[in-house]
Amino acid sequence: MSRGTGMTLLGLGFLVTTCAPEQETSELIQPSEWWRVHPRPVYAELEKVGTFQDWFDVYRVGDGTYAIYEPNQFEEAISYLVLGDERGVLIDAGTGIGNIKRVVEELTDLPVSSLLTHEHYDHIGGAYRFEQIIAFNDSAALARLARGRDNASLQGYVTDDYLWKPLPEGFDAATWSIPPIEPTQLLHDGAIVDLGGRQLEVIYAPGHSPGSMCLLDRASRLLWTGDHFYPGPLYAHADDVDIDDYIASNERLVGMLAEFDYVLSGHNDPWVASEVIPRVSRAFEAILEGSAEYAEDGDIRRYHFEGFDVLIRVDQLQR
Numbered sequence: 001m002s003r004g005t006g007m008t009l010l011g012l013g014f015l016v017t018t019c020a021p022e023q024e025t026s027e028l029i030q031p032s033e034w035w036r037v038h039p040r041p042v043y044a045e046l047e048k049v050g051t052f053q054d055w056f057d058v059y060r061v062g063d064g065t066y067a068i069y070e071p072n073q074f075e076e077a078i079s080y081l082v083l084g085d086e087r088g089v090l091i092d093a094g095t096g097i098g099n100i101k102r103v104v105e106e107l108t109d110l111p112v113s114s115l116l117t118h119e120h121y122d123h124i125g126g127a128y129r130f131e132q133i134i135a136f137n138d139s140a141a142l143a144r145l146a147r148g149r150d151n152a153s154l155q156g157y158v159t160d161d162y163l164w165k166p167l168p169e170g171f172d173a174a175t176w177s178i179p180p181i182e183p184t185q186l187l188h189d190g191a192i193v194d195l196g197g198r199q200l201e202v203i204y205a206p207g208h209s210p211g212s213m214c215l216l217d218r219a220s221r222l223l224w225t226g227d228h229f230y231p232g233p234l235y236a237h238a239d240d241v242d243i244d245d246y247i248a249s250n251e252r253l254v255g256m257l258a259e260f261d262y263v264l265s266g267h268n269d270p271w272v273a274s275e276v277i278p279r280v281s282r283a284f285e286a287i288l289e290g291s292a293e294y295a296e297d298g299d300i301r302r303y304h305f306e307g308f309d310v311l312i313r314v315d316q317l318q319r
């Protein structure tokens with residue numbers, strides 16, 4: 001999950017909330033007019049690839065590696081097509097609002113499986129379009145995938161507050177759902193996903209959610225992080241977050257820093273220098289020892305750091 005980008009509230013000296021009809025969302029979590037983050041500067045440096053549609057923006061970020069970005073919806077989800085010599089995987093499947101499978105088919109003739117970094121709606125929405133679905137073998141995550149998402153639970157993600165541009169043709173918010181997902185392949189920590197001449201190694205990284213994993217391409221020196229890290233407000237406040245696991249997972253990635261140069265994240269920017277990973281560990285240290293700056297709204301705090309923020313509940317700090 002993602003919410004805009006880190007910034008300005010620290011200086012305001014007061015706190016604001018917006019009132020949606022059905023719920024109240026803190027301005028710390030979803031800034032009004034969040035779309036003012038566009039254009040995000042990193043995209044000017046990347047090679048844009050034209051496709052038949054305009055819901056996804058597609059960028060080539062390396063050999064056989066494409067970022068498939070949904071800039072028009074608040075999550076700004078990014079999925080990645082990763083191709084080997086014989087097959088490919090789509091790392092995450094977006095919100096499901098656009099037809100990501102058709103985009104994939106336009107980019108490659110190879111067989112492509114859907115590989116889910118974790119079980120949240122904005123990463124799994126298009127998975128049902130694929131015959132082969134790969135996920136981490138965690139019982140809580142699998143149970144959540146098996147439930148899918150009904151229309152009522154998704155309505156909040158296609159409101160005017162969430163959308164910057166029109167929904168794609170053929171998408172009907174009134175009937176939108178995410179069908180139950182039964183993975184055809186389960187992964188464990190250290191498993192290798194072999195694409196033929198290219199291998200991705202599974203790094204189990206619980207914390208953001210129970211079933212979260214990262215994927216490491218040692219040869220290309222790239223790490224896909226899903227929602228463990230993205231350049232935006234990290235969701236440490238969410239219900240299924242385990243902060244101790246989150247910190248431990250990040251420490252593990254710090255220990256692997258010699259293996260990757262760039263982080264390809266699940267939201268906002270697809271290309272972030274790896275030096276951000278140790279800074280995430282230092283950020284949590286500063287939060288827990290009480291030395292970091294924050295803005296507060298009710299029981300939510302938003303801590304600001306260079307390149308990312310952290311959202312956390314006050315009760316999580318009382319330990």
Ligand SMILES: [Zn+2]
Nearest residue numbers: 001118120227
């Ligand atoms: Zn998530």
